[in-house]
Amino acid sequence: MSELLETQNTDVETVLLVGVVLRGDEEWKVKDTMDELAQLAESAGAEVVGRFVCRQPKIKAGHYIGTGKAEEIADWIKENPVSMVVFDDDLTPAQGRNLEKVLETRVLDRTQLILDIFAQRAHTREGSLQVELAQHLYLLPRLRNMWTHLERQQGGIGLRGPGETQLEMDRRRIEDLIKTIKRDLKLVRTRRTEQRRGRRRHGWALVSIVGYTNAGKSTLLNRLSGADIYAEDQLFATLDPTTRQVELPNHEPMLMTDTVGFIQKLPHHLVDSFKATLEEVAEADLIVHVIDALHPQVEMQIEAVHKVLDEIGGLDKPMLYVFNKIDEERGRNAAKRLKAQFSKSAAVSALTGEGIDLLFDELADCLKGRKVELKLSVPLSEGKLLATLQKNASILEQEYEGANAELLVRVSAQIAAQCRPFAVE
Structure with missing residues (x-):
């Protein structure tokens, strides 16, 4: 699970990315997710040295890609050695093992890479619990194929009894760990519920900031609240949620919470694991959707965020769309075009502060009811x-x-x- 962590204190990992265009797929969408995979690899501390995009009618059961393409990639690796190969979709354990034999290097899939980044970025107990739960939920259904080489223990001196397989013991251990983590997270959710009730009693408005990862959520919260939340130009720069008090121009206080960013192909079990955090969104009086107006696929990012919001019951909440990064001309022009599509919206530069006063007015207007x-x-x-x-x-x-x-x-x-x-x- 933590293969990138094992070498993070030595030389930088070098990575080859592999994606697949299936029959009926739009190539530009695959290119976009591959660009995002490259950003994920860089966020994990690796250097991307090459890409392969395979075109095939369907996914191959044995190697995910065709054996001919796998051998072609293996030949490329012999001339350009890399630390690992990362695929843009989930692999079965059998596919991963088969690919490692052919490519003669480590093979990861997109979810493993995301989990590794999450493990690096989780600093609070709550964040660590949620990452650990996601890792075990990812591992559990893959155990069977990981231990197919083991035979049932035979009876004999010291071995008489149930004769459990290694698979059964490992499954039981992981299931017990999952139960323990879920119990601990339930306590976290109970505590958060009590905190929200306390805030309600004080009459504070609860506002959740959501958006695609790297859209500028943390930078915006820093600008609005004067906080000093870690914010960098990388995917999942901040993982643990942060709540800050912000005062509106009419001197009314509100509490704003910065949540984990969303991406395309966000695995379902990651959303499930982070329910303790994402409940902040479902319980909010207002959702502030921060959007990177500079991004070439901005509409796709908006759609990806809406998909996750729908899954956690937040899509029907009042929403204010904030188009960020208007300090660049391209972002300013895109924000003008996008604002026409949404009745409640604002255009800002969280970096320079441009448009923040108008955003405060929009926030006050959204919450006046x-x-x-x-x-x-x-x-x-x-x-x-x-x-x-x-x-x-x-x-x-x-x-x-x-x-x-x-x-x-x-x-x-x-x-x-x-x-x-x-x-x-």
């Missing part, structure tokens, strides 16, 4: 309620008459319910 305006006459003896209003409400007017505080406030529905006994019609 969460607040109600009330005129209150609150006795000064209601100290707890007055403290809650001072901390969590927008106080538009405030006067003191005798033993009462006369207030005009904008508050969330939760706090408004507490204030109703003191409302002035």
Whole structure:
């Protein structure tokens, strides 16, 4: 699972990428996913030294690609030695073993590469648990083909009894680990649920930032909140979710959470493993979809994000589209074209700050329906309620008459319910 990690402190890994164009496939889509695979390899710390794209009518059961093409790649590797070959789709264990025999080098598939990057980038306990779960879910169905060379143990001195195979022991061990990790993640999800309830009680708006990986989500959150989240020009630069408080121009606070980025061909079990994190999206009052307006396949990236949002129940949430990277002319022109397709959108440069003021206005407009305006006459003896209003409400007017505080406030529905006994019609 961690083959890249084993050599990360020595020389840089050199990688050959292999993709397949099947009958009926659009070649430009395969080229785009291959470009992304190259970025994934570079994010893992490897150097891409070559690519092969094989055209064939269907996937071959034995070697994924035809044996002739496999031998052609093997000849190329003899002249251009590489550390490993990475395929752009999932391989079965049998295909991986067969390819390693022919190519005489290590063979990985796209999911293994993503899991390796995730293992490098997970720094919190929650992130590490989610990565470990994804790794074991990937490994479990592949055990049978990995241990076909083992025979059932025969009876004899010291061996009498059930005679379990190595496969059965390994499967039981991995299933036990999966149960343990899921139990730990359930505690994480329970804690997150309690945190969200606490935020609701304070009336804070919950906003989730989503988007294709490397679209600029972390950079945007840094710009809006003044935080210092790690942000680099690489895929999955940040894996662990980060929540920061952001104040809108009307002085109302909101909590913004930066979530893990999405990509094409994101394996289903990765989405399943990261449900504890992605629940933040499903529970949000507003989703901010950050889009790299510079990317040549921007529409495909938007579609890929929508697909994952639909899977986690977030596609029906109110959404604000933010077209990033307008500091370059091409990005500015693309943002103008794309804004016409979405009623709620903004164009910004998270790097330079251009358009951020207009984005703040859009955020305030999207969230204004969460607040109600009330005129209150609150006795000064209601100290707890007055403290809650001072901390969590927008106080538009405030006067003191005798033993009462006369207030005009904008508050969330939760706090408004507490204030109703003191409302002035």
